[in-house]
Amino acid sequence: MTASGPGNRRIAAIDFWRGLVLIVIFINHIPGNIVDRLTPRNFGFSDSTEAFVFIAGLSVALAWGRFTARGDTASVVDRAWRRTSLLYMVHLLLTFTAIALYANAFVLTGNESFLLDHGRDVIFEEPATALLGIVFLGHQLGYYNILPLYILLVFLSPFILFAVWRAPLISLAVSVAIYIVAQLPQVNLPSWPLPGLWAFNPFAWQFAFVAGMVIGVLWKRDKLSLPASRPLMIVSTVLVAFGAIVATDAFGFAPGLFAAVYGLGGFDKTDMSVMRFMHFLALAYLVTQLRVGEQMLRFQWGRSLALIGRHGLAVFALGSVLSSAGQIYTALTEGTRLASGTITGLVVVPAGIMCLYWFARFLESRSSRATATATVTTQTAT
Template sequence: MPDSKVVPLPGTGPRPSPRDPRIDAFRGIALVMIIVTHMPGNPWEALTIREWGFSDAAEAFFLMSGIAAGIAYSPAIERWLRGNGGLWAAISPMWARAWTLYLVQILLTVIALGLFAWSAGVFLEPRFREIHNLAQIYRDPGAALAGIPTLGYQIGYVNILPTYIVLMVAAPLIVAAGLKRPLLVLGVSVLLWHVSGLWRLNIPNHPGGGGWFFSPTSWQLIFTIGLLIGIRHRKGQRLVPVSRPTLCIALAVLAFIFAWRHVPELGTYMNHKMAQLGALGAPGHVVAHTKTWLGLPRLIHVLALAYVLSSIPAVRSLAAHRVSRPLRTMGQQGLLVFAFGTVLMLVGQILMDVEPTSTWLPWVLPPAATLLCWAAAWTKNRLRAPKASERPAVSDASPMKRSALG
């Protein structure tokens, strides 16, 4: 994503690019959007990415996760490919991260079950035992409890990490292939995405039937693109070079999609044409905005937006500015913010559901949850910051060493 190549020092070979402030800032933005959009019905949703087009925080989440993982983990894989490091040393950090994410997923699921069960009793609201697929644990508790550790039983709004876990397990192979044959990896990833949409490939839920809300074989595409971007970014290169024609095309695409979303006549016309294409046999994941199969309109929107934001120099300056420091702080502690934010947004859902006529709760809860997440991230940063006496006398700007969720 940098705009220029990093010049190596004499005799040292290529050096990684400094930590890009855009990585942390945009990761922080994605986390804030997840918090806001997971409390449906609040006015702050109008400021999120899904109001600009078809994609939302989920696409940003997977793209940023891939970018950060490519930056963090590709050096060890590259050393192994060159014979300068061990295979397990290259793979184990990624699988260790997947294990951590797995534990967080289990913890969040248990907390969600407890929150809604407690709320159903305290507020005398039986529906809190039914929404978000919660009814399964009361209908078939044995199967549901067994499905929690196998990730087959997923609760609404607590279902994005399972797919990310699967992709992190597969990441060593993708990174190794991406270092050798990036275009081939991209081609295979696109093919897998298309086949997945055609044949509805997915991991089944149990109990309850159906499949995961985010099909790993579909969402691997946006994650793989992020990995390839991250691999190139660490070397001071871009996956897609900046050019005025490409930038103009991307801007035109974003403007058209925005008009599609907000101009009723154009929206009706385009939706009708897409339906006609579907009736003629065009695959559903190509003509529809389906989330499970990462619909093509969603994919085009997030990639065009990512290209534009990464091509404008002022965006990098803004991401590095002190006004963006809270976002960078949240991005640096992504896992903490995601987990804490998930708990807070579930509490927010319950409160807004219990008080549906309240006019102030929708305005206050999302900013309050965001502020609390920032405070938690700031506190963790302060606790982890080395003392002045422990800092090295001379240090380069270190590359990102953590995965996309901190």
């Protein structure tokens, strides 16, 4: 999905942040590696998921807002539902690819954890029932449960965008009300065939999506940007600093602080707790006001992340498969020197990141060739 600003040009800073989020998700999905300790979730209350969903809402507003502006609702519906279909097919493909990977790992090793962990047990015990659950999004494998949320939000995005475009603040208030209700027990979509609820409660996480969309609409339609406010900067800095102190046990000087604070509750990820989202908003405000994304684009690695972000869905898909391969590697090497979190973090993870980067370069090259061919064809016809 193309994130375009008021002039309908891609916004490289958004691509940068999307690319960074995808890399962090990849790293976090290979447990135990040393690089994982350096990712944002270890220094605050939120993690890459809030950014993923917020950027999705922002991108919808920037990419499709121009159709809403001229009353072309049909184009928004067409694009949204075609995107939904693509996301759904990718989700099914990734799920079945993961099942095949873990099944082969079990055959090669006899390690039953490949069949039992993260919701895979029902697939091998009751395959017909599990298949129906997967097709209807009721059964979601661990590490493969963000796309169902994204599918639902994109499917509903034409209606949300229509409302936000006409009354952004009222729409945001309605979203907040739904979010508050979602904090009540059992206000979530049910899992099936296994008992339980969705890993990412759509009634709660829609708030991050709508918040991103509201920001995008105000930027796209009214040319408004987030105001520079000294009080907001101070509050945001304090909240981010507090999150870092708690998450790190005061950087090692207060052992048990993290456990004590989290034991009080209010940090649930399934329902996107208030503290998690406040921390994300504070962090997002700081990096926006400090123009961190724009500054990072001055460096080659920043532009490389933007390249990855331009091909978000494809890179996400490959990253999901590679992270499963990384999990299998970790299990296969357990008890050996190759199982070291240092080796996994400094060899396996960088190798995976390079694969994602070169895959994005390949997609960019193919896209550029297709654009050049189309231009030549048009000029010839003219």
